[in-house]
Every structure is written in C-alpha cells, then in structure tokens.
Amino acid sequence: MPLYLTEDQEMLRDSAEGFVREKAPVAHMRKLRDADDGTGYDPALWREFAEMGFTSILMSEDEGGLGLGHVEAGVVMEEIGKNLTPSPLLSTGIAAVAALKHGGAQHRDKWYPKIAAGEAVAAIAVDEGAKHDPAATAMTAARSGNGFKLSGRKTFVTHGHVADLLIVAARTGGSAGDADGITLFAVEKGAKGLKADPRRLADASIAARLEFDNVEVTADAVIGEVDGGWGPLNALLGAGRAAASAEMLGVGQGAADITVNYLKERKQFGVPIGSFQALQHRAAHLYAELEVARAAVLKAQQLLDEGSEKAHKAVHVAKAMTGWTTTLAVQEGVQMHAGVGMTDEYDIGLYMKRGRTLAELFGDANYHADRLAREAGY
Amino acid sequence: MSDLDTFRADTRAWLEENCPAEMRQPARGDGDACWGGRKFEFSSDAQKQWLERMAAKGWTAPMWPADYGGGGLSAAEAKVLQQEMARINARPPLSSFGIWMLGPALLKFGTEAQKKEHLPPIVRGEIRWCQGYSEPGAGSDLAGLQTKAVDRGDHYIINGQKVWTSYADQADWIFCLVRTDPSAPKHKGISFVLFDMDQPGVEARPIKLISGYSFFCETYFTDARAEKKNLVYEENKGWDVAKYLLGHEREMISGMGLGGGGGKPLPAMAKDAVGEEADGRLADPLLRAEIAMFEVRSAAYRAQAERFADEFKAGRGNPAQPSMMKYYGTELNKRRNELVMAAGGSDALEWDSEESGGGKKARDWLRSKGNSVEGGTSEIQLNIISKRILELPS
Structure with a gap:
C-alpha cells in the first residue's frame, strides 16, 4: 500500500476537516474553558460526532460501525488536534473500542451500540504514577467469590470522572514490573467503592485521579484472559498511542500553520518578519520535522491496520517522533509570536499547553525511545 | 500466476545463474565499486562479467526505454528486480553519474539523436560522465557561474574553471553549465552542453580533502571545444x-x-x-x-x-x-x-x-x-x- 492517503481517506479528511472546523474550532474549547465547564467535553457535539460515524470508525459494519481502520481514525484525530477540540473520541471510540475487540462478546454487545450512538463515554485507567509505565501496574484485583475486588489508585484518567465505562489495568498475579499477571477489566460508572477526583490540567482538559476501595466486579468484567491482560492492554495502547500521535501531529501542524501565517502578516522594520532568513530557516526546519513525523504516524497506522508485527515498533517511533516534533512546533510558535505569544488572546499558547498534555499521554518521547532501545537489546 | 510473479520467477532464476558469487559480497569501500568508462580498470573478472551481463539486459538502467539500451521495465518490475538483487546481496553492477543524473535529464530534454548517441554507452558502462556545475565564484549562487562558451558556428569554444567536479580526473565526458549570453539576467544566459574530456583544452586536478580522499577536482577549460549538436535543450535555457x-x-x-x-x-x-x-x-x-x-x-x-x-x-x-x-x-x-x-x-x-x-x-x-x-x-x-x-x- 502506498504511504499516502487513498482517495477515500482524503474524502474522509475533507469531511472531518470541514466538520470539526465548523462545529468545534478553538473558540469552542475556549467557551467550555471560560464557562468552567466540569464535564470536559460537549455531549451534544459528541452525539454529532456519532452521527458522522466517527465514534464507530473502528467497529466493523456488522457491529454497526464504519468498518475502517487506524488510518481513518487518525485522520479524524488530526483534525481534533488542529482545532484543540475537547473530545472523548480517543479514549472511547479508539482506545476502548480497540480493547473490547479482545474481550468476550458481552462487552461489545453492551458498549458498541452506545458508543456508536454517542450515548456512552469510556476512559482508560492505566497510569498510576506521574510517568506512564504500564508494566509497573500495582493496583490489585483479588479474587472474591465468582469475581474480583479492585483496590488501588489510578491517575491521569481523561474523562474518568464522567465515563460510563472505565477500562482498568489491575494485577491478578506477578508483581509490579512484570507483564504477566495483569488483567484488564471493564468497570461501570457508579461502582461501589470507586471515587473520582477530577483535576483541571494546564490545557483546560480534565483528568481524574481514581481511588478503588474494594470495588467488586464480576468475572464477566474481565477483558480477555485473567493474568493475560498484557495482550489486550497493548492493543489498547497501540491504538491509543497511534491516535495520540495523530492528534499531536494535528497540534504541531496547527501551531506551525498559524505561525507561518503570522510571519507573513506581522511587520517590523517596515517588512513582514517572515522575510528574515533567521526565522525562515527555523520555519523550514520545522516543516521538515513535521513531514518526517507525519510519515512515521501514517506508517504506524497502516501497519496497525495490516495487523503487522512491525506495528508495535512503528507506534513507538510515531509517539516519540511526534512528541519531539510537536514540542518543537509549539515552542517555535510561541517564540515567533513573541509578546503576543504570551497572551491568552492568541491561540498559539493553547497549542503549547495541549501539546504538553498529549506528550505525556500513553508515554512521552523518552519512554518510547527507551522501549525501542530495550527491545533492540541495548 | 500474475505477470509480475512470472517476472519475479524469471528474474530470480536469471540472477541465480548470472550473478557471480564474488558480486554477492559487500563491496569493500568505494574503491571496489564499478564505475566503468574508458579509463576504468576492473578489480576482477567477476566485476567485468557482472557489468556486461546486466548491461546486455539493460538492467544497469532498468527503467530506461529499451530503444536507448535500457531495460524497459515498469516501476513495479524495477522494484521486483531491486528486491531480487537485494535477496542475494547482489552488488550494483554499475555506479554512474550518467545513469543517476545525465540520463534522466537527456530523457526529458534531449533530442532523439542525443538520446541515441549518449544513452546506450552509459547503460553499457563505456563512457563515464562528470558534472560541471560549481565554480570558485559560484557555489550556493550557482546561477552566477562565469565559464564562458562562445558560438563558433557548429561548435562552442569554452573557457573557465569548474570546481568540486566529482571524479573529473577519471571521467570521459562532462555535462557542463556554461554562460552563452553574458548580457542576459544571470539565470537566462546559461546553457547545458556535453563535451569530451579527452582534448588538450581540458585539465582536471584532484583536490585533497580532510578525509584524505580526493573525489573532487578543479577542472580548467582553455579553448575547449563542444559540438553544437551536444547542446541540450535550447541555448540560454540550461538553467531549466x-x-x-x-x-x-x-x-x-x-x-x-x-x-x-x-x-x-x-x-x-x-x-x-x-x-x-x-x-x-x-x-x-x-x-x-x-x-x-x-x-x-x-x-x-x-x-x-x-x-x-x-x-x-x-x-x-x-x-x-x-x-x-x-x-x-x-x-x-x-x-x-x-x-x-x-x-x-x-x-x-x-x-x-x-x-x-x-x-x-x-x-x-x-x-x-x-x-x-x-x-x-x-x-x-x-x-x-x-x-x-x-x-x-x-
């Protein structure tokens, strides 16, 4: 398959681009933020996303979805990134849907229709510390009767305070640091013993700290095999990281685009500052980095869609590469906007804040570069 | 079996039979590459054989039209050939600025006669080319080049100096940018000409580099001669x-x-x-x-x-x-x-x-x-x- 978007994928991009720009431009994010909205997204907009088919993009047509893949999901995520749209699409329509593909049919029968209709939101509860490290999962799931009791803490759970469904990684065996012994659970909203503490983050998104105090779940809540959660967890993380890379690419591209426009408009010494070579070369370097990052993201998405063994590495590359590149884009963006880059009125600073949050989501660039090195034996 | 599968099977069999064992070992540095040309000395019989066999099929330039000695392969077939060569670690049969650079330009801008004259010897590795672009005063500002070509009816007389001319001392012919109209704006007075390096007015002196290698030369032209029939594209349109x-x-x-x-x-x-x-x-x-x-x-x-x-x-x-x-x-x-x-x-x-x-x-x-x-x-x-x-x- 050639490494560029097919005609169908380009059509989807055009429609997603128009839709997100119209319904949820940066002004939409500002409105939610300025109203101190506590939900973290707009439920009406979420239903419109569903009507467009975006929330069911990864579900098969038999399951009522679009039957598309990670390339298409990424196309939508990039537009979300460009417009800084607060949306549960990544955690719900991509990461949770990918995880549930591995579980029993009971999960898909229950949740896919609700997600496809824009009536349910899912959140991913994996991280336990300030840095992403899924193998370090320490939360326990002790056997209790026919089911399990979950105890421990999770952090950085985007939409965790409002989610109808939580996908939770817990330990049924082994010890922190082992891949074996992790089990993935589907935990429903309002479970007894579950406390959510929502925190507003720098980018105005909301992530919850969750506390599980002997939260009882049935055996049916297990996604995949007991002690064998590493597989579905990696499917979830592969999909989530690819989607986060695509969103981050959108943030980086969006920041670069508005910065290049600013260079053409802003005048000093009687000329546009974009005529100065000192700035031209930095903008051109950023262009090159973004092109390379874009290729890395598309490669990872295509390999995921092919079910290739190579997808795993390619996703690490994509998340690391977009981590660095978008960081560069927003830093250059703020600096080239100079004084106004520091103001809340201009959007460029919002891109910087969103970029920082996405850089941490599902592992930062150092995490992924380190994983690649370890897996390559050094 | 699709046509491409058949092509793959045939190619694999042909390579098995025709690629000498020695040519399936990695080259020992640049000195071990086959550059061809009148002055080239093959490092082994296997190297010579490999070039001749591949050239006979046109596979030194797989996608060039067969009319000009190329392989006439489609992009998909060329990719298969590349994959099959990689499979047995076959070395490239020929390293050539003629194939990489001049050929594509001639295919796009050359006359039928120019293609017929110059492309087949490139494919066969008989003529080695070098590129005369940069000058001491025209590096990044390439269009500022001053090497002058004066019209003498059926030929040009060329005077000036080029620099960073890769392997000029080993090349047979040069493709060269020269100024044919000194009064025109700088991009509009340049022509692209081809001429034989084996003539009294051409001298190439290797430059010793920090690496100790001498890939590059200073190349001097003193009343060197280029035939008019070897002007590529139109006069003063060499910049294109x-x-x-x-x-x-x-x-x-x-x-x-x-x-x-x-x-x-x-x-x-x-x-x-x-x-x-x-x-x-x-x-x-x-x-x-x-x-x-x-x-x-x-x-x-x-x-x-x-x-x-x-x-x-x-x-x-x-x-x-x-x-x-x-x-x-x-x-x-x-x-x-x-x-x-x-x-x-x-x-x-x-x-x-x-x-x-x-x-x-x-x-x-x-x-x-x-x-x-x-x-x-x-x-x-x-x-x-x-x-x-x-x-x-x-």
Whole structure:
C-alpha cells in the first residue's frame, strides 16, 4: 500500500476537516474553558460526532460501525488536534473500542451500540504514577467469590470522572514490573467503592485521579484472559498511542500553520518578519520535522491496520517522533509570536499547553525511545 | 500466476545463474565499486562479467526505454528486480553519474539523436560522465557561474574553471553549465552542453580533502571545444535542465540518511567500546540516549523516504520536496557518523591501520560533512523550502 492517503481517506479528511472546523474550532474549547465547564467535553457535539460515524470508525459494519481502520481514525484525530477540540473520541471510540475487540462478546454487545450512538463515554485507567509505565501496574484485583475486588489508585484518567465505562489495568498475579499477571477489566460508572477526583490540567482538559476501595466486579468484567491482560492492554495502547500521535501531529501542524501565517502578516522594520532568513530557516526546519513525523504516524497506522508485527515498533517511533516534533512546533510558535505569544488572546499558547498534555499521554518521547532501545537489546 | 510473479520467477532464476558469487559480497569501500568508462580498470573478472551481463539486459538502467539500451521495465518490475538483487546481496553492477543524473535529464530534454548517441554507452558502462556545475565564484549562487562558451558556428569554444567536479580526473565526458549570453539576467544566459574530456583544452586536478580522499577536482577549460549538436535543450535555457537535474541529485544524496552501507549497527558498536549493564543496557547512559534518539529519527526518516518515493511515483507531493529530503537525510547522516565516532572511541580515530580498514570510520565521518554542502547546502535547501513550500516573503 502506498504511504499516502487513498482517495477515500482524503474524502474522509475533507469531511472531518470541514466538520470539526465548523462545529468545534478553538473558540469552542475556549467557551467550555471560560464557562468552567466540569464535564470536559460537549455531549451534544459528541452525539454529532456519532452521527458522522466517527465514534464507530473502528467497529466493523456488522457491529454497526464504519468498518475502517487506524488510518481513518487518525485522520479524524488530526483534525481534533488542529482545532484543540475537547473530545472523548480517543479514549472511547479508539482506545476502548480497540480493547473490547479482545474481550468476550458481552462487552461489545453492551458498549458498541452506545458508543456508536454517542450515548456512552469510556476512559482508560492505566497510569498510576506521574510517568506512564504500564508494566509497573500495582493496583490489585483479588479474587472474591465468582469475581474480583479492585483496590488501588489510578491517575491521569481523561474523562474518568464522567465515563460510563472505565477500562482498568489491575494485577491478578506477578508483581509490579512484570507483564504477566495483569488483567484488564471493564468497570461501570457508579461502582461501589470507586471515587473520582477530577483535576483541571494546564490545557483546560480534565483528568481524574481514581481511588478503588474494594470495588467488586464480576468475572464477566474481565477483558480477555485473567493474568493475560498484557495482550489486550497493548492493543489498547497501540491504538491509543497511534491516535495520540495523530492528534499531536494535528497540534504541531496547527501551531506551525498559524505561525507561518503570522510571519507573513506581522511587520517590523517596515517588512513582514517572515522575510528574515533567521526565522525562515527555523520555519523550514520545522516543516521538515513535521513531514518526517507525519510519515512515521501514517506508517504506524497502516501497519496497525495490516495487523503487522512491525506495528508495535512503528507506534513507538510515531509517539516519540511526534512528541519531539510537536514540542518543537509549539515552542517555535510561541517564540515567533513573541509578546503576543504570551497572551491568552492568541491561540498559539493553547497549542503549547495541549501539546504538553498529549506528550505525556500513553508515554512521552523518552519512554518510547527507551522501549525501542530495550527491545533492540541495548 | 500474475505477470509480475512470472517476472519475479524469471528474474530470480536469471540472477541465480548470472550473478557471480564474488558480486554477492559487500563491496569493500568505494574503491571496489564499478564505475566503468574508458579509463576504468576492473578489480576482477567477476566485476567485468557482472557489468556486461546486466548491461546486455539493460538492467544497469532498468527503467530506461529499451530503444536507448535500457531495460524497459515498469516501476513495479524495477522494484521486483531491486528486491531480487537485494535477496542475494547482489552488488550494483554499475555506479554512474550518467545513469543517476545525465540520463534522466537527456530523457526529458534531449533530442532523439542525443538520446541515441549518449544513452546506450552509459547503460553499457563505456563512457563515464562528470558534472560541471560549481565554480570558485559560484557555489550556493550557482546561477552566477562565469565559464564562458562562445558560438563558433557548429561548435562552442569554452573557457573557465569548474570546481568540486566529482571524479573529473577519471571521467570521459562532462555535462557542463556554461554562460552563452553574458548580457542576459544571470539565470537566462546559461546553457547545458556535453563535451569530451579527452582534448588538450581540458585539465582536471584532484583536490585533497580532510578525509584524505580526493573525489573532487578543479577542472580548467582553455579553448575547449563542444559540438553544437551536444547542446541540450535550447541555448540560454540550461538553467531549466540544471534545476531538473539538481532535483535528481538531491533525491540521490537524501538516500544517505537511510544509513545502511552494512557494518555493525550503532548500538552493537557502542557496546564493544563501553560495555553493558547487567540488564543489557549500554553502560554509557548518555550515549545510549543519543543513539536511541537517533534510531527513532532514522526509522521515521525511512518512513518518510518511502512516502516520498510513493508520492513521487504517483506524481503527488510538492515539487520542492526533494530539498526537504536532501536537508533531512544529509543532516541525519552527519549525526550518524558523529555517533559512530563517539561509539568507536579512540579505535575509530585510527587513520591507516589494517584493523580500522584504512581509517574507514574516521574518513567516512569527515566525508559525511560534505553531504550537507554538495548538491546545494542545507541553508540553500532551507531557503527553497521557505520560498517554494511555505511561501514566505523575500
């Protein structure tokens, strides 16, 4: 398959681009933020996303979805990134849907229709510390009767305070640091013993700290095999990281685009500052980095869609590469906007804040570069 | 079986039979490459045989039309050939500026007679070409070139000096940018001419480089003669040909960022020098981090090279994209060579010992510094991206 978007994928991009720009431009994010909205997204907009088919993009047509893949999901995520749209699409329509593909049919029968209709939101509860490290999962799931009791803490759970469904990684065996012994659970909203503490983050998104105090779940809540959660967890993380890379690419591209426009408009010494070579070369370097990052993201998405063994590495590359590149884009963006880059009125600073949050989501660039090195034996 | 599968099976069988065993070993450095030409001495019978057999099928230039000696293969077939050659580690039968650079320009801009005369000897490796572009006073400002060609009816008389002419001392013919109209604006008075280097008015002097190698020459023309029939495209329109060709050159050089070239991978090389921790991690954590970051960028660039090639084949993508590829690929290659030196430590400094392969690491490291200069500096590529892609004001 050639490494560029097919005609169908380009059509989807055009429609997603128009839709997100119209319904949820940066002004939409500002409105939610300025109203101190506590939900973290707009439920009406979420239903419109569903009507467009975006929330069911990864579900098969038999399951009522679009039957598309990670390339298409990424196309939508990039537009979300460009417009800084607060949306549960990544955690719900991509990461949770990918995880549930591995579980029993009971999960898909229950949740896919609700997600496809824009009536349910899912959140991913994996991280336990300030840095992403899924193998370090320490939360326990002790056997209790026919089911399990979950105890421990999770952090950085985007939409965790409002989610109808939580996908939770817990330990049924082994010890922190082992891949074996992790089990993935589907935990429903309002479970007894579950406390959510929502925190507003720098980018105005909301992530919850969750506390599980002997939260009882049935055996049916297990996604995949007991002690064998590493597989579905990696499917979830592969999909989530690819989607986060695509969103981050959108943030980086969006920041670069508005910065290049600013260079053409802003005048000093009687000329546009974009005529100065000192700035031209930095903008051109950023262009090159973004092109390379874009290729890395598309490669990872295509390999995921092919079910290739190579997808795993390619996703690490994509998340690391977009981590660095978008960081560069927003830093250059703020600096080239100079004084106004520091103001809340201009959007460029919002891109910087969103970029920082996405850089941490599902592992930062150092995490992924380190994983690649370890897996390559050094 | 599809036609392509049949082609693959036939190609595999043919290569099995015709590629000499010795040509399935990696080349021992640049001196082991087959450049062809009147002055070339084959390093072995196998090298000669391999060239002749491949040339007979036109597979030294697989996608050129068969009328001009090429293989006449489709892009898909050429890819299969490449894959089948890689499968048995077959060396390229011929390294040639004629194939990489002049050929594409002649196919686009040349007359039928020019194609018929010049392309077949290129395919057969009989004539070796060099490129006369840069001058002492015209480097980044290439269009400022001053080498003069005066019209003498059926020929031009050429006077001036070129520099950084790769392998001019070993080349048979030169494709050369000359000024045919000194009064026109600088881009509009340049012509693209071909002439034989074997004449009294042409002298090539190799330049010794920091690597100790001498790939490049200063080339002097004193009343050198170029036949009019060897003017490519129209008089004073040579800049169009030059620009087209530079795109090809940049594409070629950008491939350097893909590393390869065989040898030990960086992490293994570094482990030899600094050792490892009990869990297998490189003992020097900062070098490990640098290598890990490089490997990510390198993998991402490989994806970009694939994307670029796919877009190019489909006629998509920005026409100035080769500048981006050239910029990124060469900068990446320089970084790779810096890391090879850091990983190799003092062993990598040895300049002529046998263990060091005649100082291969150190010399390659120094050679790589030229990558971001030749074919247009990194700064020129950034200028091109700014103007033609980002459309920033000048």
